[in-house]
Amino acid sequence: MKVLSIIPVLAIGGLLLWAAQDFPKWGDVKSPASNSPVSSHFIGNTGVDTEVPNMVTAVLADYRGFDTMFETVVVFIAGMAVIAILKGSTKGRPRRKDHEVEAEPDLIVTNTVRLIVPVLQIFAFYVLAHGHVSPGGGFQGGVVMGASFILIALSWDLEKAISRFPIERCLTVAVLGILIYGGIGLLSMLLGGEFLDYAELERVLPVSREMARYHAMLGVEIGVGFTVSAIMFALYANLASEGRLKEGL
Amino acid sequence: MGEASIASELFLERLNYCIYVILLLIGLWAMLAKRNLIKKLIGMSIFQTAIILFYVSIAVKKEATIPIYLPEHDPHGEHSHNSSDENESSHIGTASGPVALEADAITGYANPLPHVLMLTAIVVGVATLGLALALTQRIFQGYGTIEEDELLDKLDRADERASLSPLILEERNARRRKKTTQSNGEKGRSKKKN
Numbered sequence: 001m002k003v004l005s006i007i008p009v010l011a012i013g014g015l016l017l018w019a020a021q022d023f024p025k026w027g028d029v030k031s032p033a034s035n036s037p038v039s040s041h042f043i044g045n046t047g048v049d050t051e052v053p054n055m056v057t058a059v060l061a062d063y064r065g066f067d068t069m070f071e072t073v074v075v076f077i078a079g080m081a082v083i084a085i086l087k088g089s090t091k092g093r094p095r096r097k098d099h100e101v102e103a104e105p106d107l108i109v110t111n112t113v114r115l116i117v118p119v120l121q122i123f124a125f126y127v128l129a130h131g132h133v134s135p136g137g138g139f140q141g142g143v144v145m146g147a148s149f150i151l152i153a154l155s156w157d158l159e160k161a162i163s164r165f166p167i168e169r170c171l172t173v174a175v176l177g178i179l180i181y182g183g184i185g186l187l188s189m190l191l192g193g194e195f196l197d198y199a200e201l202e203r204v205l206p207v208s209r210e211m212a213r214y215h216a217m218l219g220v221e222i223g224v225g226f227t228v229s230a231i232m233f234a235l236y237a238n239l240a241s242e243g244r245l246k247e248g249l
Numbered sequence: 250m251g252e253a254s255i256a257s258e259l260f261l262e263r264l265n266y267c268i269y270v271i272l273l274l275i276g277l278w279a280m281l282a283k284r285n286l287i288k289k290l291i292g293m294s295i296f297q298t299a300i301i302l303f304y305v306s307i308a309v310k311k312e313a314t315i316p317i318y319l320p321e322h323d324p325h326g327e328h329s330h331n332s333s334d335e336n337e338s339s340h341i342g343t344a345s346g347p348v349a350l351e352a353d354a355i356t357g358y359a360n361p362l363p364h365v366l367m368l369t370a371i372v373v374g375v376a377t378l379g380l381a382l383a384l385t386q387r388i389f390q391g392y393g394t395i396e397e398d399e400l401l402d403k404l405d406r407a408d409e410r411a412s413l414s415p416l417i418l419e420e421r422n423a424r425r426r427k428k429t430t431q432s433n434g435e436k437g438r439s440k441k442k443n
Binding site for chain 2: 001002005006008009010012013016017020021023024025026027028029031033034036038039040042043044045046047048051052053054055056058059060064067068071074075078079081082085086089090133134135137139140142143210228231232235238239242
């Protein structure tokens with residue numbers, strides 16, 4: 001089987017390399033990816049339309065807002081599915097002891113983490129809030145935030161992290177994130193625009209149409225950050241303890 | 250000439266495609282040939298990484314910077330000292346506002362679109378990987394193995410048991426019960442081990 005599967009793999013590799021000869025060269029300015037009207041529209045007009053300096057954030061949260069909204073929903077559904085699959089799956093089953101060690105949390109590790117975690121969480125907020133003007137945004141900030149809770153769970157134990165961020169609250173925060181995103185979209189619809197047409201928010205915000213898009217993008221990114229951070233931690237907590245949510249790795 | 254130029258073209262000017270193809274093949278082979286479900290998932294992750302590398306390397310543009318406006322194109326460039334929102338908005342309301350970039354300025358920035366696509370693909374990839382790991386964990390709880398061939402064996406046996414009609418099953422169970430009682434009667438405690 002292993003030898004047999006080499007054949008299609010090498011065939012596909014040959015085809016891909018053959019096709020690669022027609023691909024644009026490294027850094028080609030005339031390549032379709034760099035020279036298309038879509039690209040030049042995004043680069044040229046992001047500043048006019050939204051006043052956001054970071055084009056990636058503008059494309060993510062505004063031009064492709066619908067896509068990002070459902071990416072967030074995919075993350076949320078994946079978290080729900082993991083909880084649904086693993087919850088109660090070990091009921092009535094003896095705990096497997098073979099890979100676990102009973103030990104007190106290490107003094108050096110816990111004290112280092114005590115110092116790192118606040119900085120990490122503030123950095124997560126910074127990345128989230130400065131997604132407009134520097135590299136960053138909701139997904140990145142959310143992952144950093146979730147990582148700080150995973151770090152707590154790794155250095156103490158899962159109970160400690162769960163006591164700080166219970167799974168029920170995780171789910172509430174995740175739902176809240178999607179509601180913030182969808183709510184901003186619905187609000188702009190109620191104000192007379194289309195779904196996720198942030199410019200209409202100028203009627204409730206004391207700013208111009210462009211700045212309304214700027215600020216709505218921040219709101220949307222906050223929603224994404226909520227969902228991503230909560231789901232990252234929920235994924236870790238469930239996978240590390242086989243859904244038992246205590247005495248993890 | 251032909252062979253050498255093709256090789257040099259592939260490995261010097263299009264090295265990024267070579268690396269992406271190699272990573273993709275490693276991932277594909279792991280998904281096809283490995284029996285262990287976790288190793289298959291590792292292959293899936295490597296495959297995903299190859300695609301991400303492909304997109305990001307296509308977005309590279311010579312003489313261009315990352316898709317974030319430089320200070321001279323920044324819509325908030327001139328009044329970045331104003332910290333409060335109200336100041337900014339009033340300023341913009343009265344000023345002529347930013348204008349679209351010229352064509353030569355546009356060539357100075359990389360295309361943001363591939364970066365956006367991969368940004369979301371990474372996070373969604375993590376979420377789907379988590380889901381796959383949860384399913385694997387559940388399979389391990391149910392069958393006690395994550396080796397594919399052992400798993401198929403167990404599934405086959407379970408299927409066979411399920412596909413038999415209840416009458417045959419009843420008969421077989423009765424025969425087995427009779428046999429065990431007989432053998433217990435004959436050999437006493439020696440058979441208990443089974």
